[in-house]
Amino acid sequence: MLTHATATTRCTPSAAMAPVLCRDLHEDTSERILELGTPHSLSAQEALFWEGDDAGDIFEVVEGLVRLLRLLPDGRRALVGFLFPGDLAGLCLNGRHVYTAEAVTDCRLRRYNRRQFQALLEQAPDLRQRMFALLSDELTAAQDQMLLLARKTADEKVASFLLWIARKTRGARASAIELRMGRADIADFLGLTVETVSRTISRLKRDGLICLTGAHEVRLLRRDALESLAEDGHAVAPHPVERRNRARWPI
Amino acid sequence: MLTHATATTRCTPSAAMAPVLCRDLHEDTSERILELGTPHSLSAQEALFWEGDDAGDIFEVVEGLVRLLRLLPDGRRALVGFLFPGDLAGLCLNGRHVYTAEAVTDCRLRRYNRRQFQALLEQAPDLRQRMFALLSDELTAAQDQMLLLARKTADEKVASFLLWIARKTRGARASAIELRMGRADIADFLGLTVETVSRTISRLKRDGLICLTGAHEVRLLRRDALESLAEDGHAVAPHPVERRNRARWPI
DNA sequence: CGATATCTTGATAAGCATCAATGTGAGTGG
């Protein structure tokens, strides 16, 4: 992944250790990013920042897993995202963090000063494009999640989640995944309760779609069945024809 | 940050007729946006583009209401957003539209050529900042919606929706709103069925929180009660203290 | 003013939440 070395890639040899953020950027841009970033670490369950805080620095996850969450006043919780290595936290531009970021596992991060980062953004068109693309991808992911939360059943939610984790952490074709988050995080991410997540996983196991080796290691035995449950068109062909038919006014 | 009408605002008097997109931008930037845009109109229920289409032009809603929706293969539908005047559609940067855009009512739009728009984006730092802020706001809205879909009850969803519409279309303190979309759109936006939306509105009416003058005109009689139902902290004080207490590891 | 879509209301059922125990694994200290 880190090593899609194409002709256009101009990272230095030492870039193997560089933040993923630099990947495929011009050499001078990535050098300046390197200068800007400082290491930061976070132990499991620790918070990086809280919803409502003044937006401070920007963080890149280097290793570990971070959860982004929002709360209702009475304590109900929703995870609005997970950050894997290479993802950024704290990009908000309106002055205040809109979600809380907490470490799920012990994490290594890189910290960037917001002002410096934004200055660099003004000067580096390639970084700018990268950031636009990143925000755009996040928005797409958010919409996927809205569709899931609004319209999928518990089975479909869990199947989608397992496939999503596989895609994010291993390749698209991986069949063994590690769930670094607990059932409560999965539940709050999918809009379910812990019990329903557990029951659903058990059912998928009973039906032979997956098997568990420990509560946090899942083997995807029947991808086809999981994908037809998830049925969000991510793994399947990108819905081709009969598009004109989808118009709503019925005739 | 960039939206407070300060001394730096340099819109021409004629800017009153200019697309909202130009608001508060430098004179030359807004002039160039004006040159770029061409009028476009759409009648109710017509589609602007479909999910999966190659991304073509970018549209700004001038008047009317547009819905953004995603579908599951079996036809289940989720609205991932509404576009009000001033909002943009089709900003995706990955080459393909990720949602379908349809006119709810008759609409007037402005159409921008994507290539030209992106070129202008490279040249106009103020427009660039505006676009970053816009994407950032959309992401925040998406997260609000995820919290709503994942964790709110039907009552809370509908109350949140009514207040949101009031905020978007009138001022924050307005007490009469017009619902230009049908119950089906509201249902698909809130992850409910038409029947549940209807019943919930009826209940709010019976309880004296709102009253209806026609199915599409709502009067908010008891904002306080609606807000405490919605309880997302949008209308209330921006959750101040006791933030350190929200840390999870229980000691 | 009639035809048709949309909205409302009612009866019933399903899916998921809730409450309550039991099982399991990781970390701790004897």
Add this chain to the structure above:
DNA sequence: CCACTCACATTGATGCTTATCAAGATATCG
């Protein structure tokens, strides 16, 4: 090294919220 403990995961029994199916009321448009 093993028992102990605590958090976490699983399973079970039950009930509530919301979906579904089915009429009926109202609005909208030609």
